[in-house]
Each structure stands twice: as structure tokens, then as C-alpha cells.
Amino acid sequence: MTTRITHLIGGxxxxxxxxRAGDVHNPATGARTGRVxxxxxxxxxxxxxxxxxxxxxxxxxxxxxxxxVLFAFRELLNARKHEIxxxxxxxxxxxxxxxxxxxxxxxxxxxxxCGIPHLLKGGFSENVSTRVDVYSIRQPVGVVAVISPxxxxxxxxxxFVPIAIACGNAVxxxxxxxxxxxxxxxxxxxxxxxxPDGVMNVVHGDKEAVDALLTHPDVRAVSxxxxxxxxxxxxxxxxxxxxxxxxxxxxKNHMLVLPDADLDLTADAAVNAGFGSAGERCMxxxxxxxxxxxxxxxxxxxxxxxxxLRTGDGTRGCDMGPLxxxxxxxxxxxxxxxxxxxxxxxxxxxxxxxxxxxxxGFWLGPTLFDDVTPGMSIYRDEIFGPVLSVVRVKSYDEGxxxxxxxxxxxxxxxxxxxxxxxxxxxxxxxxxxxxxxxxIPVPVSHYSFGGWKNSxxxxxxAHGTEGVHFFTRGxxxxxxxxxxxxxxxxxxxxxxx
Ligand code: NAD
Numbered sequence: 001m002t003t004r005i006t007h008l009i010g011g012x013x014x015x016x017x018x019x020r021a022g023d024v025h026n027p028a029t030g031a032r033t034g035r036v037x038x039x040x041x042x043x044x045x046x047x048x049x050x051x052x053x054x055x056x057x058x059x060x061x062x063x064x065x066x067x068x069v070l071f072a073f074r075e076l077l078n079a080r081k082h083e084i085x086x087x088x089x090x091x092x093x094x095x096x097x098x099x100x101x102x103x104x105x106x107x108x109x110x111x112x113x114c115g116i117p118h119l120l121k122g123g124f125s126e127n128v129s130t131r132v133d134v135y136s137i138r139q140p141v142g143v144v145a146v147i148s149p150x151x152x153x154x155x156x157x158x159x160f161v162p163i164a165i166a167c168g169n170a171v172x173x174x175x176x177x178x179x180x181x182x183x184x185x186x187x188x189x190x191x192x193x194x195x196p197d198g199v200m201n202v203v204h205g206d207k208e209a210v211d212a213l214l215t216h217p218d219v220r221a222v223s224x225x226x227x228x229x230x231x232x233x234x235x236x237x238x239x240x241x242x243x244x245x246x247x248x249x250x251x252k253n254h255m256l257v258l259p260d261a262d263l264d265l266t267a268d269a270a271v272n273a274g275f276g277s278a279g280e281r282c283m284x285x286x287x288x289x290x291x292x293x294x295x296x297x298x299x300x301x302x303x304x305x306x307x308x309l310r311t312g313d314g315t316r317g318c319d320m321g322p323l324x325x326x327x328x329x330x331x332x333x334x335x336x337x338x339x340x341x342x343x344x345x346x347x348x349x350x351x352x353x354x355x356x357x358x359x360x361g362f363w364l365g366p367t368l369f370d371d372v373t374p375g376m377s378i379y380r381d382e383i384f385g386p387v388l389s390v391v392r393v394k395s396y397d398e399g400x401x402x403x404x405x406x407x408x409x410x411x412x413x414x415x416x417x418x419x420x421x422x423x424x425x426x427x428x429x430x431x432x433x434x435x436x437x438x439x440i441p442v443p444v445s446h447y448s449f450g451g452w453k454n455s456x457x458x459x460x461x462a463h464g465t466e467g468v469h470f471f472t473r474g475x476x477x478x479x480x481x482x483x484x485x486x487x488x489x490x491x492x493x494x495x496x497x
Contacts, residue, residue: 005036005180007043007204008187010050011197016043022177022206027093027322028313030360034091036180039205044172044212047203051143051170052218054198059140059168061196063117070166072193074110080189081107084182086315088153091179093321093362094277095314099154106158108445109463113162119468120167129496132480138472140168141244142220145213147234148183149226150176150324151280151384157183159449159462160223160471161200165190167471169221170199174213178324180204214238221470223462224248225282227382228408228454235457246458246470248450250382251410254287255439256399256425258416259294265437266415267301273413273439274388275309275366278320279332282455283411283433283440286383287372288390289399295392299347299370302388306348311365312356322355322362323385329362332385336367339378339389344369350386374402382408396421404430410451413439432456 005024007014014037024034039047058066077084085099092099113119122136144164148156157173164171175183183202190200203209213219214237224234224247231249238245255273257266273285290298312318323329333351340346346369353365364386372379372389379389393399403412413435414425422436432451435441443449443464450461460470 002032003034005034005184005204007037007039007047008184008202009047010054010201011191014043024091024179024181025325026090027324027362028315029358030326030362034181036177036204038177039203039209039212041208041212044203044205044209045216047172047201048143048213048216048218050198051172051201054196055140055143055170058170058196058199061168063120066166066168067114067116069194070110070114070116070162073162073189073195074107074114076189076192077103077107077110077186080185084154084185087181087185088179089314089321091181092150092153092324093314094280095318095321098277099314102152102155105442106155109158110162112445112463113166116166119465120472129494131483132478134476134478136474136476138167138468138474141471141473142169143172143218144169144221144223144471145172145174145219147174147210147213147222147224147226148176150178151277151282153179153182154186156225157186159225160467163463163467164223164471165195165199167468169471171201172213172219173200173202174205174209175202177204177206210234211237214243215241217241219243221245222247223470225462231457244458244470246450246460246462247456248282248462249455249457250384250408251282251451251455252287252382252406252408253283253285253411253413254289254403254406255285255413255415256289256396256403257291257294257298258396258414258418258421259291260417261294261415262417263294263298263301267298267305269413269415269437269439270298270302270388271305271309275306275320275386278323278364279386280324280384281440283442285413285439286387286389287379288388289393289402290390291396291399292392292394295390299368299390302368303347306366306368309366310356311353311363313358313361316356318356320366320386322357323364324362326362328385329364332364332383332387335378335381335383335385335387339369339372339376339387342376342378343371344376344378344389345371374405400425400428407454408451409453410455411435411441413437413441432461
């Protein structure tokens with residue numbers, strides 16, 4: 001039995017008939033569980049028109065009222081987080097605990113956005129020139145699009161949507177067509193929270209829908225998260241059509257381990273950050289850069305821990321779930337072949353796993369390679385699966401140079417007990433998010449999330465005050481109340497006095 005998953009436009013499920021639809025699977029069984037409608041450019045146009053019509057009223061709604069809606073949404077999301085987590089596990093495959101974790105991290109952003117009256121306070125300077133005051137205000141952008149990836153079907157939309165709405169915009173969310181149900185469930189909560197119909201819309205689709213959003217004249221801003229080639233395309237196309245765009249891309253995250261690190265804590269962290277969510281996290285550690293003197297001992301400890309991991313159906317209390325689709329599982333398994341062919345040492349082979357789930361599930365167990373070198377495809381490419389590569393280096397300097405030479409710059413971590421080395425690393429590494437003895441340094445919601453280099457196109461990171469900045473336009477008012485002393489003709493450029 002398959003469920004139809006359709007668009008939510010103007011607060012209601014779409015009642016039309018779609019010419020195209022995509023398959024949604026339960027990755028733990030391999031069964032097709034849903035068919036998701038894929039929007040045409042025409043339908044995207046209708047959604048944008050609905051959002052635009054709702055926008056004017058919402059932009060004029062008081063900050064007090066907007067904050068009330070945000071608080072109500074926060075309460076509803078908190079109350080329903082287990083339902084949302086179950087939808088994520090059923091379509092993405094990650095284990096329930098982890099799914100709940102992503103909803104909780106998203107919830108943090110809704111909590112941040114509840115403070116919108118404070119966040120939108122402008123600056124005021126009295127008497128910048130005699131009896132002249134200057135103040136700044138920030139106003140909503142208009143209709144904004146959020147285009148999200150499969151790997152965080154709740155958290156990534158939540159990085160943007162609550163802030164966009166709190167700032168007074170209307171939103172079209174285009175979630176991943178691989179696991180679209182969490183987005184729809186969360187959009188319904190906005191309606192329950194009292195958000196006027198049309199301010200929050202969900203349109204499902206693929207390239208056709210994305211292209212329609214990127215070129216539509218009434219879409220003013222685009223927040224995108226996904227792989228690097230598509231992020232670059234979205235950035236270039238959206239900006240060429242006059243939109244502000246923040247496009248977060250792929251990653252290859254390194255964890256540098258110095259000889260003085262606590263190797264037990266480091267091994268725990270490497271396993272958690274390498275294999276959590278089956279490595280399908282943009283902040284997953286995929287390259288473990290170990291200084292030679294401790295590499296053997298560290299690899300042994302990681303191998304021991306990997307033996308204890310249970311891979312299986314995310315509803316059964318396992319540590320790690322399946323990959324998102326059969327095609328993706330095959331692609332990742334192909335990298336295991338490639339690593340062997342390129343001469344890396346395969347320490348743990350995830351293809352041999354014993355899986356606690358249906359035999360048709362998209363399984364691949366945790367895999368560990370040692371002696372990986374920068375020229376190998378398993379090092380160069382973002383694999384986005386449970387494959388951890390150990391690269392051995394002679395020193396801190398060699399490790400740092402390796403990380404800085406990588407074209408990605410999303411997250412990185414250093415494991416050490418040397419405060420001086422850690423401080424040098426935070427200063428010298430060319431990466432947007434840095435962990436010191438923290439393997440996945442995803443910033444809390446009141447800071448901003450974003451990488452450098454090929455991991456982000458645009459200059460504004462997600463959520464935190466940068467999110468508020470992205471979803472608003474600045475205006476500066478210079479005011480002088482009439483005063484006879486300022487009369488008279490003067491064609492020169494005003495000078496302050
Ligand atoms: P993806 O790039 O395939 O898809 C992302 C979105 O783009 C989806 O909504 C999809 O429908 C759309 N899309 C896909 N192909 C398109 C095309 N040709 N033209 C226009 N739109 C298209 O990414 P994914 O596989 O869903 O997600 C995994 C990727 O996302 C990984 O590379 C991961 O690193 C990255 N990611 C990055 C971050 C970050 O913060 N930097 C966070 C999460 C995921």
C-alpha cells in the first residue's frame with residue numbers, strides 16, 4: 001500500500017492531479033511506501049502567487065502577534081516531535097533516537113525565532129548632525145524559497161522557515177522528494193499555530209520545481225542546502241535572476257588527532273561522528289587524520305568499537321540504519337571497491353554485515369579504511385555513507401596543510417590536550433565550523449551554521465543573527481523635524497555639523 005504525498009498550498013492539501021510523481025521508500029524494508037507529486041513550473045507559479053497574496057498581510061502583522069505564532073508553533077512541534085521523528089525514520093532510515101535529535105536541534109531554531117521582537121531591533125543615533133536623527137530598520141524580503149536535502153528532512157527546513165516567517169516573509173518549502181512527509185507534517189503545525197493560510201507552503205518536486213523557483217520574479221530569496229554541484233548551480237541561477245541566495249553544499253570533514261589526545265575519547269568520537277546516521281550527515285567525519293605515532297593504537301580502538309555497532313531497522317533500537325535508497329547504497333559500496341583497487345587497507349568491510357532488518361533493506365555496515373592517501377577517490381569525494389578513511393600524517397603542520405588544501409570547508413575537529421595547538425588550529429584552519437574535542441561542531445541556533453569554500457556559495461550562513469539578516473532588507477532613515485534654522489538654499493552636499 002502506498003500513500004499519496006501532495007503539496008500544501010494556502011494551508012490546504014493540493015487537490016489536482018499530478019502529471020509526474022516520485023517513489024518514496026522505507027529504506028529498512030526496501031518497500032515503496034509512498035508516491036510524491038512532483039510539481040510543474042505552472043504549479044510552482046500558483047504557489048508563489050498564493051504566497052505573495054498572503055505576504056502583504058503577514059508583513060504588516062505586529063511583532064507581538066508574530067512572536068505568539070512562533071511560540072505556539074514551538075509548543076506544537078515539541079508535542080509532536082515523536083510523530084515527526086517516526087516519519088523521518090520511515091522514509092530516511094536513520095534510527096529513531098537520531099531522528100528525534102534532529103527535530104530537537106530544529107526546535108532550537110524555532111525557540112531562537114521566538115525572540116524576533118528583540119532580534120529586529122534597529123539602531124538609533126540621536127543628533128548625528130544638529131537636530132538630525134538616523135535610525136535603521138529591517139523589513140521582510142517577500143516570498144522566499146527553501147530547498148532542502150534528504151539527509152535532514154526536519155532540521156534543515158527548520159534552520160530557515162521559523163526565522164523567515166518570524167521576519168515577516170511568506171515561504172515556499174521544496175523538501176527532498178526522497179523523504180517529503182516530515183516537511184508536510186511540520187507545515188500543518190504552522191496552520192494549527194495560527195499562521196494565516198498561504199504564509200507557509202510546501203511544494204514537492206525535482207529540478208523542474210527548483211528551476212521554476214529560481215527564475216520566478218516574485219521569489220526574492222533562496223535558501224538551499226544540498227550537494228556542491230547543485231548548490232553552485234542554484235547560487236549561479238538564482239543570483240543571475242536577481243535573488244539573494246545562500247546555497248550550502250557538500251563536505252569532506254576532517255578530524256585531526258594529535259599524539260597527546262585521549263585515544264579512548266577520540267575513538268568514541270570518531271565512531272559516533274563517522275557512522276551516526278550512516279554517515280549521511282554534512283558534518284559527518286569522513287577523514288580521520290592521525291599523527292603517525294598514535295595511528296596504530298587509534299585504528300585498533302576504533303575497530304574494537306565498530307564490532308559492537310548494530311546496523312538495522314531504525315525502529316528496533318539499532319545504532320545505525322540503512323542508506324536512503326538502493327541506488328545510494330550501491331554507489332557507496334562502489335567506493336569500498338574503489339578504495340581496495342586504489343591500494344587502501346580495508347580494516348572493517350561493511351559489506352559483510354549482519355543486519356537486523358528486512359533483507360531487501362538498503363544495507364551497508366560501518367566500513368573503515370586505513371593508509372588512505374589524498375589522491376584516492378575515497379579521500380577526494382564526498383561519499384556520504386558509513387565509510388571512514390584514516391589518513392596518516394607526520395605532524396600537526398602536515399595535517400593542517402591537508403585540511404586546508406581540501407576544496408570543501410564545512411566542519412572540522414581537532415582532538416588534543418594541548419590548548420596552544422587547539423588555539424593555533426582554530427586560527428589557521430580554513431573551515432567554517434571548528435570543533436575542539438567536539439567531533440560534530442554544529443553551532444547552536446543563536447550562532448550561525450555554514451561552511452567555507454565549496455561548502456557554501458553566498459556569504460550568509462544559516463540561522464542565528466545571519467539568518468535574520470538574510471531574511472530581511474535593511475533601510476536607514478535620516479530624519480529632521482522642521483526647524484527654521486535649517487532653511488535657505490545650499491546646493492552643496494550636506495556636511496555634518
Ligand atoms: P541534492 O543536491 O541531490 O538535493 C538537494 C535538493 O536539490 C533537493 O531538494 C533536490 O530535489 C534538489 N535537486 C536535486 N537535483 C537537482 C537539480 N539537478 N537541479 C535542481 N535541484 C535539484 O542533495 P541530497 O542528496 O538531497 O543531500 C545530500 C547532500 O547535501 C550532501 O552533499 C550533503 O553534504 C549536503 N548537505 C549539506 C549541508 C550543509 O549544511 N552544508 C547540510 C545537509 C546536507
